[in-house]
Amino acid sequence: MFDVIVAGGGPTGLMLASELRLHGVRVLVLERETEPVPYVRALGLHARSIEVLDQRGMLDRFLALGQRYPAGGFFAGIAKPAPERLDTAHPYVLGIPQTTTDRLLAEHATEVGAEIRRGCELVGLRQDDSGVTAELSDGTQLRSRYLVGCDGGRSTVRKLLGVGFPGEPSRVETLLGEMEATAPPETVTAVVTEVRKTEKRFGLGPIGDGVYRVVVPAAGVAEDRSIPPTLEEFSRQLRTYAGTDFGVHSPRWLSRFGDATRLAERYRVGRVLLAGDAAHIHPPTGGQGLNLGIQDAFNLGWKLAAEIDGWAPHGLLDSYHTERHPVAADVLDNTRAQMELLSTEPGPQAVRRLLSELLAFDDVNRYLTEKIMAIGIRYDFGEGHELLGRRMRDLRLQRGRLYELTHAGRGLLLDQTGGLSVAGWADRVDHVVDSSTELDVPAVLLRPDGHVAWAGEDQEDLLGQMPRWFGAARDEPDTTVG
Numbered sequence: 161m162f163d164v165i166v167a168g169g170g171p172t173g174l175m176l177a178s179e180l181r182l183h184g185v186r187v188l189v190l191e192r193e194t195e196p197v198p199y200v201r202a203l204g205l206h207a208r209s210i211e212v213l214d215q216r217g218m219l220d221r222f223l224a225l226g227q228r229y230p231a232g233g234f235f236a237g238i239a240k241p242a243p244e245r246l247d248t249a250h251p252y253v254l255g256i257p258q259t260t261t262d263r264l265l266a267e268h269a270t271e272v273g274a275e276i277r278r279g280c281e282l283v284g285l286r287q288d289d290s291g292v293t294a295e296l297s298d299g300t301q302l303r304s305r306y307l308v309g310c311d312g313g314r315s316t317v318r319k320l321l322g323v324g325f326p327g328e329p330s331r332v333e334t335l336l337g338e339m340e341a342t343a344p345p346e347t348v349t350a351v352v353t354e355v356r357k358t359e360k361r362f363g364l365g366p367i368g369d370g371v372y373r374v375v376v377p378a379a380g381v382a383e384d385r386s387i388p389p390t391l392e393e394f395s396r397q398l399r400t401y402a403g404t405d406f407g408v409h410s411p412r413w414l415s416r417f418g419d420a421t422r423l424a425e426r427y428r429v430g431r432v433l434l435a436g437d438a439a440h441i442h443p444p445t446g447g448q449g450l451n452l453g454i455q456d457a458f459n460l461g462w463k464l465a466a467e468i469d470g471w472a473p474h475g476l477l478d479s480y481h482t483e484r485h486p487v488a489a490d491v492l493d494n495t496r497a498q499m500e501l502l503s504t505e506p507g508p509q510a511v512r513r514l515l516s517e518l519l520a521f522d523d524v525n526r527y528l529t530e531k532i533m534a535i536g537i538r539y540d541f542g543e544g545h546e547l548l549g550r551r552m553r554d555l556r557l558q559r560g561r562l563y564e565l566t567h568a569g570r571g572l573l574l575d576q577t578g579g580l581s582v583a584g585w586a587d588r589v590d591h592v593v594d595s596s597t598e599l600d601v602p603a604v605l606l607r608p609d610g611h612v613a614w615a616g617e618d619q620e621d622l623l624g625q626m627p628r629w630f631g632a633a634r635d636e637p638d639t640t641v642g
């Protein structure tokens with residue numbers, strides 16, 4: 161008997177497993193593939209995901225293998241530097257192939273005690289009052305208290321639950337692969353530059369050892385996207401768009417992706433939840449899908465752990481849907497808008513030119529940059545201080561940094577007054593007395609995901625908010641640090 165079975169060992173499932181392990185939850189990750197796939201989908205991490213890794217002390221290993229790039233130019237690929245003084249300690253994009261991200265997340269999940277079983281495909285599930293039974297393709301039955309479907313866009317879990325997945329099917333398809341080319345690099349660069357003036361879904365980017373990452377529009381939408389395209393298909397489409405196939409040969413891998421855009425109607429059905437691509441799919445414009453999944457897991461992990469530990473207040477687990485569903489809906493909308501702006505039709509091209517002009521206004525540029533980086537998100541916690549519902553950026557404190565205090569994934573009262581107390585919740589919430597020139601409110605209460613649950617200086621007011629996020633008080637002393 162496990163506490164939680166996570167179906168799917170992609171970035172969402174692996175991040176969730178690590179978060180659950182922070183709280184001692186017994187977690188099993190079931191992954192269908194026997195080996196990691198070679199396909200590189202996501203190429204990087206945006207600021208909020210970088211912050212999330214930093215909040216859990218995992219960032220250094222990603223920084224060691226990634227490369228920092230300027231944060232601008234991500235909205236529909238419109239070349240515009242990001243505004244200055246972004247509200248984050250990580251105002252960059254971390255270039256890192258998804259295969260590396262997946263490997264690092266798997267290593268970390270294993271280190272903190274998650275069990276990952278490869279070659280295990282979930283094919284059935286049923287739930288009752290006390291738990292969930294998962295059935296694997298070899299007939300094995302496994303039991304857990306909760307199950308989370310992190311099994312990607314074609315999610316078996318979502319289908320078994322019968323959760324609706326409304327939206328639009330793919331209308332355009334793009335070929336993506338890695339291969340060698342005989343054309344000289346200067347020719348490749350010159351031709352690509354010319355083609356990209358009109359067709360943005362086109363590119364041959366060198367990735368070392370004479371290998372290129374090739375992107376080119378497909379001739380149509382494939383009936384079955386799980387069948388990979390052929391090298392001949394790439395050659396033909398390259399000739400169609402560039403007049404040459406650059407002598408492509410020796411493919412490492414070939415794939416295709418569409419622009420289907422869909423959002424699950426519900427993220428929770430009883431003891432089964434959905435996260436990541438299982439809950440939402442959209443085109444990769446702006447590079448947001450993996451980031452969104454990691455951030456779903458970050459929102460869900462502590463809530464599910466609280467439920468299992470028995471202290472979750474009523475409604476906490478349901479707040480996962482309430483908070484994350486609108487965030488995904490917003491990402492879907494911005495990718496729809498970006499896809500329009502990538503069209504070669506005169507109308508969308510005119511809108512693109514207009515938006516390019518508007519990006520000269522700092523507020524417009526900041527708004528769209530924060531949207532892509534996911535640092536502008538504010539959950540609806542009701543009326544209150546302007547920080548309420550927002551995630552707190554990393555702050556320099558007199559003794560260290562804020563994010564260094566959040567590795568254990570507990571609640572945190574950062575108290576600049578020294579006069580507050582978390583007595584009654586000290587087993588779930590740390591109380592740190594310290595100060596920062598970057599924080600102009602006397603104290604903030606942070607949830608385990610770093611979102612501001614309360615800001616102020618009044619002890620009674622604070623105590624009024626604690627149960628909403630941390631459940632009932634227990635008779636334990638405040639173990640203040642500082």
Ligand SMILES: Cc1cc2nc3c(=O)[nH]c(=O)nc-3n(C[C@H](O)[C@H](O)[C@H](O)COP(=O)(O)OP(=O)(O)OC[C@H]3O[C@@H](n4cnc5c(N)ncnc54)[C@H](O)[C@@H]3O)c2cc1C
Pocket residue numbers: 167168169170171172173190191192193200201202203204258280281282283310311312313315316317336417435436437438444446447448449450451452453
């Ligand atoms: C071309 C392309 C480029 C992209 N670029 C970016 C980018 O730059 N930035 C970004 O943020 N996102 C990007 N994305 C999106 C990103 O790749 C996905 O959003 C991300 O992989 C979703 O993670 P996930 O863990 O939710 O799902 P997945 O990565 O799909 O993982 C699901 C896992 O579940 C397993 N599985 C499936 N069914 C079962 C089952 N029944 N039982 C057990 N296991 C199962 C699968 O084998 C898989 O390992 C891109 C996508 C594409 C196609």
